[in-house]
Amino acid sequence: MPQAVITASKLTKKYKDFAAVDGISFEVAPGESFGLLGPNGAGKSTTMRMVGAVSTRTSGTLSILGLDPNLHGPEIRSQLGVVPQQDNLDMELRVRDNLIVYGRYFGMPAKVVGKRADELLEFAQLSDRAKSKVDDLSGGMKRRLTIARALVNDPRILLLDEPTTGLDPQARHILWDRLFRLKEQGTTLVLTTHYMDEAEQLCDRLVVVDKGAIMAEGSPSSLIKQYSTREVVELRFGSDRNASVAKQLEGIGDRLEVLPDRILIYTDNGEAELVKITEMGLMPITSLVRRSSLEDVFLRLTGRSLIE
Amino acid sequence: MTFSTSTGSASDERDAIIAAGVKPRRYGSWYVAEHRIRAMRAYLQTLIATGIGSPFLYLFGLGVGLASLVQQSVGDAQGHQVGYLAFVAPALLASAAVTVAAEECTYPMLMGFKWNPIFFGMNAAPISGNQIVNGMIIGVFVRMFPTVVVYYVFMLLFGSVPSSLGILDILVATFTGLSVGLAIMAYTSTITEDKGQMAIIQRFIIVPMFLFSGTFFPLSTLPIFLQWIGWISPLWHGAELGRVFSYGEVEPIWVTVLHVLYPLALGLWAWKSTQRTVTKRLNR
Structure with missing residues (x-):
């Protein structure tokens, strides 16, 4: 069995006296699809930001790909793909240009990133919208573009924070299909969701989070068997x-x-x-x-x- | 859950990950600047139109219009006289740079955090808060410099630069613009809620600075209780330094040194302050 790509131990994030994440521990294996399921305000997004090496933990230990985010933030982030809860595509740029500028952030040469952008537009079923303004895309298309952008650096781990929130059922299913393909290709997926059907569809294993703490851990079927x-x-x-x-x-x-x-x-x-x-x-x-x-x-x- | 590990390959993998961080750490600021320049292409036509139209209209209006009414030439402390257009041109040049700064250091900053939070996207990639700020500043420079050069060419065409040293006014104006821009950025980077602060900056800082920084008349002609606006305004320092080069305005050397040091100190302080603010806001 390979080494865990994410190891969190007693991971804590406090905002003054409020503990948004209160000493959670978990591991994620390479190629695994791991979920954090919980209601809004459970601490899922805060955990994702710490795993994404953009938010400094208050205490506990965290290792991503064997590195400490406090010391190697940019290095860790060079290996991640991040789909945030709120789309942050650049509305001033066209669809394809969003992928190009993002690829450059990883130090990818312009020629390589151009080719990669075309492949990803194909993957995201957006090839015919390459020159569109981002504003003209539907919610589902924007989400797919955000996922395509997160894949530009061929990440080892893809972090998805509430990937389908706000989408209509059809757009959700298209997105699930794309994520399922990534899972089949062996990409490690870490996702947060408050949709149980999404967790059941996409996660090999998940933790149920509430008020910053882990309530239970297991595969969707084992959790159902154990608690219901x-x-x-x-x-x-x-x-x-x-x-x-x-x-x-x-x-x-x-x-x-x-x-x-x-x-x-x-x-x-x-x-x-x-x-x-x-x-x-x-x-x-x-x-x-x-x-x-x-x-x-x-x-x-x-x-x-x-x-x- | 436990996972076994092969030490050799783990160390190779670690080296590969460390290596992947080298380029973003080194060139991240330039990647952000590249992004900004690409975004500016969306309003390139406006940039070109204002870049050419604005100096023409100002210099034509003042040179042919106002200067014909202002018959009296303007003198310095030593009694040297100079035509009105030559007096006003270096200040207008610096103002042009400040105008660019006022645009590029306000809305893009607020947008990056609030309306279209691309800074969080950049930071999710290997780019740091400091690099985002640096890249934004490079972007401002890239827009400001050609604007100033075009303005200077118009100044030459209107015959408002008596000295060949006047070419240094391009650097002085850019330097002035960046100093003001960075100070604005230090403030705009702290805005979490848009309550019309952008309009306030424009109306109560940029416009008074433009009017009371010795742009259209020597600062000394203002009542003493208004002169302080000029003293703290980088635009006044920039305009005066520009005049030293463009027509040899005579002033004590320590004043000239101050014209360099003050905007420099303000700019450096504002740059570091913006970096601190942006880094803190990204680390939620």
Whole structure:
């Protein structure tokens, strides 16, 4: 097994008294697709900035590709591709020029970077928009261009902070497809997301982060297995009735979760539980049997929903 | 989770990573400047139009218009007399450089952090905060220098440079422009929220500086309580130094030295201050 490309131990970032990242430890293997899943404000982006060698840690140790970001920031960054949460493409430049200027930052010769830009535009399905203004691109296109830009230096590690936030479903799927190809090629991916489906699609392994700390670690399927049941029954009785009906449902399923808008019943056989509920004469307005997701893991671990 | 490692290849890999940082560390500032110059191409036509139109209009307006009304020549402390256009031209040249500085050191700085946060993108690549600042300054120079040269050519065409040493005014004006630009940059780099500070800089700093820096009349003709504006204005120092070269204005040598040292000190302080601010803001 090769050496870990990222090793964080008791990594902490404090802003005055507030600990945005509070002593987290993790490792990422080369070629692995590693995710940080958590709600907004969990400390994911701060962790990414420290891993990206642009934000100085308050304490703990951090090693990226065997180097300390405090000492070798530019060297580490020369090996990274970064897709920030907020696009920071240069609106004054055309699409292709954005890739050219960025490649130059890594010391790439103009000729090499020109060829690379054309390859990346192809990869990002933007070849026909090479001379467009960035402003004229759709949100999904801008995101793909940002990813193309992050790949200009052929990075060993690609850091993606909320890569699909704000995109429509179709644009998300196109983006996932591109990221999946990179994963297949062996690029190490580190991504933050608050979308459980994204984490399930793209991550080999992930940590669930909340309030700057790691709550759980594992593959999406192992986390679901460990912290949830195979299936979930979602019932809606109306916001004024949910709490009172929940009392009658005690004993149904392995576990019950009452949310303001719905009741969740955790069980290995959703259909069977739904039959029991119907036989009890309880008529939900809507009912749904679905597979457990990371959303359920998060709810179990924190008592809160991921997207609030 | 543990990973084994092969020491030999790890050390080769480490060397390769260290080597990849050499060029960005050495030339990063130039890469940023290259980026700025590419961005300027988007408004190249405007740059050319203002670069040529502005000196023509000012020198024509003042030389043919105002100078015909100002019959009296302007004298220095030693009583040497010079025509009005020759008096005003070195100051206009320095003002042209200051105008470029006022544009290039305000909006691009605010934009880089706020409206179109490209500085964070640069910094995610191997570029440091100091290099971003250096690159921005080189970019300002690249735009300012040709503007000043074109202006100087117009000054020659209008016959407003009596001495051959006047060519040094190109350097003096550029130097003045950079000094003012860096001071502006030191401030604009600290702006986190746009509350119209750019317009305030233009209206309450650039315009008064233009009017009260001995540009159109000797500073000594101003009431003493307004003269301080000139003393602290790099534009006055630049204009006076320009006059020394372009028509041999006579002044005590220590004053001439001050015309060099003051803008230099201001520029150096502002440069370092901007680097500190930018580095701090990038390290969130």
